[in-house]
Amino acid sequence: MTVVDLPLDRIAAAPWNANRMDEPMRTRLAVSLGRYGLVQPLLVRRQGENFETIAGAQRLGVLRTRGEATAPCIVLDDLADADARILSVALNRIGGSDDPNALGAIAREALAVLPAEVVQTLLPQSLAHLQALSDLPRIAAEAPQRMAEQLAAAGRTWEAAKDLAFDRVSFAFTSEQRTAVDRAVEEALPRVVGDDPNRRGAALALICAEWAAGQRRGAVHRAV
Secondary structure, eight states: OOEEEEEGGGEEOOTTOOOOOOHHHHHHHHHHHHHHOOOSOEEEEEETTEEEEEEOHHHHHHHHHTTOOEEEEEEEOSOOHHHHHHHHHHHHHOOOOOOHHHHHHHHHHHHHHSOHHHHHHHOSSOHHHHHHHHTHHHHHHHOGGGHHHHHHHHHHHHHHHHHTSOOOOOOOOOHHHHHHHHHHHHHHGGGOOTTOSOHHHHHHHHHHHHHHHHHHHHHHHHHO
């Protein structure tokens, strides 16, 4: 399997890609790419003279925002449409789960050498969740009877954080429609006030609210 550098202007994000990423997670991805670079090549398939993502559409978007010109890619040739879609979903969803003790050890080592703010910007778990897991070895040594209580508390913290996640609404776009939506959102972003962590969602909501207000004004004008 060969990794080749491809120009980003020859790679299109698959319009059928089922993976979605909210603004906080996109920010974490951008921070990760800025700190460590692209450590996982994009997976693409050939489409005529150009290429289409199978895995890496979100990374592709961040790389473009960063002004990168090329990216390392693994190219799969002669991959049928159905296989490309199935492989994309499989790569996005097939995975294991974190062992609490192992994750706690990683969190403890990371928090010992990195600012908590940096760890929080890179990992999806809440800082409280990571700190609770990192404290497990001390609790095991000093008060093993509290282990179950601490794990339950960490779990509640994580579930509460997930409960605060943004609602996700999915729409199917053609590539032309997606380009138009992305352009409109980018133009509306400067008008999003405050430090809303979901700035792109807020920008889209602003566009919709302004459109609806215009429709109401038009209806009143026609009635008069």
